[in-house]
Each structure stands twice: as C-alpha cells, then as structure tokens.
Amino acid sequence: MSSLYLRRHAIPIAVALSGWLVVAITAAGGHNAVRPIAVFAFVLVVPGMALVRLLPIRDLLERAVLTLALGMSLALLIAEGADIGHVLQPVVVLAVLAAICSAAAITELAREARKPC
Secondary structure: OOHHHHHHHHHHHHHHHHHHHHHHHHHHOOOOOHHHHHHHHHHHHHHHHHHHOOOOOOOHHHHHHHHHHHHHHHHHHHHHHHHHOOOOOHHHHHHHHHHHHHHHHHHHHHHHHHOOO
C-alpha cells in the first residue's frame, strides 16, 4: 500500500472504528479512567467531524465550529429520542452515534473510490 492511500483513508477508517471502540469500552462496564475521557472526546468531536468531512467547506475555523456544533446536537437529539422511546442507556446512544460515523466514513470512502485518478 502506498503512503498516499493510507493518508487518504486513515481518517475515515479511524472515524468508523473509534465509535465502535467507545461502544465496546462502555458496554464492558466497570469504572476505569479511560471511559469518561473517551466518551466525552468521541461525542464532542467525532460524529460532527464525520459529517463535516462530507461537506465542501474549506475554512478551518468554520469546519471546527460546525464539527463541535453537529457533534453536540446529534448527541442531544439521539439521547432525546432514546429517552422518548424509553431506551435511554449510554450504550444505545453511543451505538447510534457510531453507526452514523461509520455510515459517513463509508460514504467518504465511496466518494474517493469513484473519483478518477
């Protein structure tokens, strides 16, 4: 594999895998120091970043603000939906966020594959 291939695909793959890693950490239970930090960082940044990478925005500050706003908004909306559906548990909310991140990463990878060389 070339380094260009790895650079293009590293972030979408990391985005897709990070969500499921956080779901696994949370589902495993127990109290460890990594879980709150991992969950907070994932919820705050990764879902928003996964979706913002699909948009044609070039300005770095605009991307950063939109990433944080989308991440928090998605987490809030999914938690509210889970509460209304009486299934509010951290693993459920994180699994939905991880699925959104995976779908966005797959979409980004598919776009890259369809581009001409």
